[in-house]
Amino acid sequence: MSAPIKVYRARKIITMSRNRPTATHVALRDGRVLGVGEPEELARWGELEIDERFADKVLMPGFVEGHAHAMEGAVWRDLYVGYFVRRSPDGEMEGGLKSLDAVVERLRRYAETLPEDKPVVAWGFDPLYFDGRRMDRHDLDKVSTTRPVLVLHASFHILNVNSRVIEMAGMGPSTNVEGVMKDPAGEPNGELQEMAAMFAATRAAKVDFDLRTLDGPSLYRYAGSATIAGVTTATDLHNKLDDEMVDLFAEVTAKEDFPLRLVPALGALSWSPDDGIAQAKAIRERSTDKLRLGLVKVMTDGSIQGFTGRLKWPGYHNGAPNGIWNIAPSELKRTIGLYHDAGLHMHIHTNGDQASEFVIDCLEEALTTRPRRDHRHTLQHCQMADAAQFRRMAALGVCANLFANHVFYWGDQHYALTMGPDRARRMDATATALACGVPLAIHSDAPVTPLAPLFTAWCAVNRRTSSGRLLGPEERLTPEQALFAITLGAAYTLKLDHLVGSIEVGKFADFAVLDDDPLAVAPDMLKDVGVWGTVLGGIPFESPARAAS
Incomplete structure (x- = not known):
């Protein structure tokens, strides 16, 4: 005699399926959805075992974070020095430093807790909030002159270092590396913009930010952040994905208590095109239900708030020079063409509208010359399109995954400094993308901003900046559209919409367990809907923040 069929009863189940938008019961078998409906309908499958633990909760498809990084679980080993208070993976609230002096003082006190031979590493800093004053090496020399001090900006596209790091990297007036910023006397000032300049410093200081994700505990912390937010599928959207890293991902995701499906993307800039294509194809064969391999990430420009994004005319509103290409345009065009020809699925970072236009040109040429059905290449961020x-x-x-959180975190700064009022009104233009027929997702880019899809949806629905300014009301999504963008919309961009993103027969039994109905609360309360945790493959995982309290 077969075992009874597990059925979860909920106050409401929002399926994100047109066939049956809502229900109260969902039946599971072998980690997948067997049926959605009333008990008498589900009983046709056999004897039922009703689980009442979510009887007062609302179930949705587990949220799909289509642009985040496993570094979210690793950076919390170091010091967070951000302007906004943030929740760590263990549920603690950190940060909220409102001046550059407060950042330096926090770094100094943190350094006192470390062994003298250990570098001081921090992240989350952004000078855009501090009335234009930028950090330099002299600020960080107040923390230490004898050991490396490195502070990553919130964008992860700019790094500040002290004089010790500049010395270790051999940087001086004659250094001719794009992104090594200099003071009026021609000396490196400690601000390093984009990959080439940053890598020279981190290599010299023996601080490899990529390698800081290379262990199981950091992946579990990433999964913990995801569970707190109701996320059951998340990307690691730029990783070298050499064999050692793939082995780690395979080992960790195979554990039954690991509560997340991971979609890592091979970083094209970490390989030659030929080697990257070969590696992406080889590791694709190692995919499992909880580890999906084969996606490729291509970088182009930098960040708009860091003034390293590439903008079309008239450029930056405050007159700053145009940004930095992380790969020469001619090589970018070649790279996109080769990965497309190889049949691989690309997600391409484009922040500024010049970067977006150039990539669209490259994809148009590749698709015209070598058509491919259902390629689902995706522009990531695509903020000024x-x-x-x-x-x-x-x-x-081509799909778009827009950085909706930017409206809240940097909307005021884009309005005043980087884009100006008119372009800022249409930044992250979610409504226009949908009106034009572009498949749409929205994201956090964690750890750049917090991993919290309901907050991301709130940003897209309300378009309020941190000061409360309504920025581009014409671009607001409805709550239904925003929830689609963090479930089926994101799943579609990852070619996983046949497995996740809705609660339907045959799909994985992955749910976000919510305290309230996000379609019933006022739109401005969407971010405040509580998250109990998740269900992954039918197994409940309570939020670490809830469990701790």
């Missing part, structure tokens, strides 16, 4: 660019993307079948 206008309607004309979205129309071209739709015609090419």
